[in-house]
Amino acid sequence: DFSEQQFTSLAEAFHFSKYTNRRISELSLGNRQKVVLMTGLLLRAPLFILDEPLVGLDVESIEVFYQKMGEYCEAGGTILFSSHLLDVVQ
DSSP, X not given: OOOHHHHXXXXXXXXXXXXXXXXXXXXXXXXXXXXXXXXXHHHTOSEEEEESTTTXXXXXXXXXXXXXXHHHHHTTOXXXXXXXXHHHHO
């Protein structure tokens, strides 16, 4: 379970607040990617599997991604992701 406050906090961090009442089909690729990332973080599953997690994200959202993934791992979560970009993998 997650609280509305947790959702609001993530939406603000990813600059997604103005899109929360839209259908996923109406969103850009980057905003769809944010939905996937926020959903995974809110569910707090022990394993988060991502394929090309930075596709479509703007620079600010990429920074938020790295910060939130670090927090996720510090809380005991595991992340498995693939990317063809060496900088992302490192």
